[in-house]
Amino acid sequence: MTKDAIGHVVLAGAVALVACAGIATTAQAADAYFKLSSPDFKDGGVLPRKAAGSTAGNANCVGQNISPAFKWVNPPAGTKSFALLMLDPEARGAKGVSHWVAYGIPVSVTGFAQGEVSKPSDKYVGGKSLMGVGTYSGPCTPPGDWHHYTFMLIATDLDPKALQPGLTREELLAAVDGHTKGTAGLIGRFTKPEK
Numbered sequence: 001m002t003k004d005a006i007g008h009v010v011l012a013g014a015v016a017l018v019a020c021a022g023i024a025t026t027a028q029a030a031d032a033y034f035k036l037s038s039p040d041f042k043d044g045g046v047l048p049r050k051a052a053g054s055t056a057g058n059a060n061c062v063g064q065n066i067s068p069a070f071k072w073v074n075p076p077a078g079t080k081s082f083a084l085l086m087l088d089p090e091a092r093g094a095k096g097v098s099h100w101v102a103y104g105i106p107v108s109v110t111g112f113a114q115g116e117v118s119k120p121s122d123k124y125v126g127g128k129s130l131m132g133v134g135t136y137s138g139p140c141t142p143p144g145d146w147h148h149y150t151f152m153l154i155a156t157d158l159d160p161k162a163l164q165p166g167l168t169r170e171e172l173l174a175a176v177d178g179h180t181k182g183t184a185g186l187i188g189r190f191t192k193p194e195k
Contacts, residue, residue: 032074036153036184040068040114047149047188053138060140060192067118067136068188071111072153076182079107079155081162083176084124085169088139090147098169099137099149101127103176104160125160127167134165143192151188155181 041047052063070084083103091097102117104125112123117136120126126134141147156179163175 034072034074034076034153034155034182034184036070036072036151036186038068038070038151038186038188041188043186045188047139047190049193051138051188052190053140055140058140060142061138062140062192063138065118065136065138066115067112067138069112069114069116070151070153070186072184073110075107075155078157079181080157081105081107081160082109083154083156083172085150085152085154085172086129086136087150087152087169088141088147089150090145098130099139100129101134101167101169101172103127103154103156103163103167103172106160125163125165127165127169127172129169139190141190141192143194146189146191149188149190151186153184153186155183157181 037043040051047068049062050064050066051068052065053061054063054065055061072082075082081103082105084100084105085098085102086100088097088099100117102124105123109123117124119135128134129137131137139147139149154176156176158176158179163172167175
C-alpha cells in the first residue's frame with residue numbers, strides 16, 4: 001500500500017471516529033434533557049381507561065380513578081422541589097379544567113407509582129383542582145372529540161415546605177413565578193369509549 005493510500009485510510013478512519021463521537025455526543029445530550037414520562041402511556045397516546053374518573057352519578061366517568069405512574073429524569077441544576085399539574089385545555093368551552101395540582105415534591109422524588117397520587121401522600125402537597133381536591137382526578141370526558149390531558153412538571157428552587165396546601169393552579173403558577181428552573185410535559189388523550 002502506498003503512502004497516499006495509507007494516508008487516505010487513516011483519514012477516513014479519523015473522520016468515521018469523529019462522526020461516531022458526534023453521534024454519541026448528540027445522543028448523550030438528548031438523554032440529558034429534563035423529561036417527564038409514564039410507563040402507562042406514551043406522550044400523545046391514550047390514557048388507560050382505569051385512569052379515567054369514577055365519580056358516581058356522572059355517566060362520563062367510566063374509569064377507576066387510578067392515577068398513571070410517572071417518572072422524571074435530569075432535573076435542572078438548582079432544583080429543590082417540583083410541582084405537577086394536570087389540565088384538560090379543551091373542557092368547559094376551552095376554559096379548561098384543572099384536574100390536579102401538586103407541589104412541594106422533594107427533589108429526591110423521581111416519580112410516582114400507579115395509583116399513588118389518587119390519594120394523599122407525604123411525597124407532595126395537595127393543591128386544589130376544579131373538583132376541590134388535592135389528589136388526582138381522572139378524565140370524565142364526554143363522548144365525541146378527544147381531549148388532551150396535559151401533565152406539566154415544574155422544577156423550582158423553592159423549599160418543599162415553602163407553599164401552603166390548597167393552592168389553585170393559578171395561585172401556584174403565580175407563586176412559582178421567578179422560581180422556575182425548568183419544565184417538562186406529557187400529554188395523554190382520552191374520550192369516552194363507545195362501549
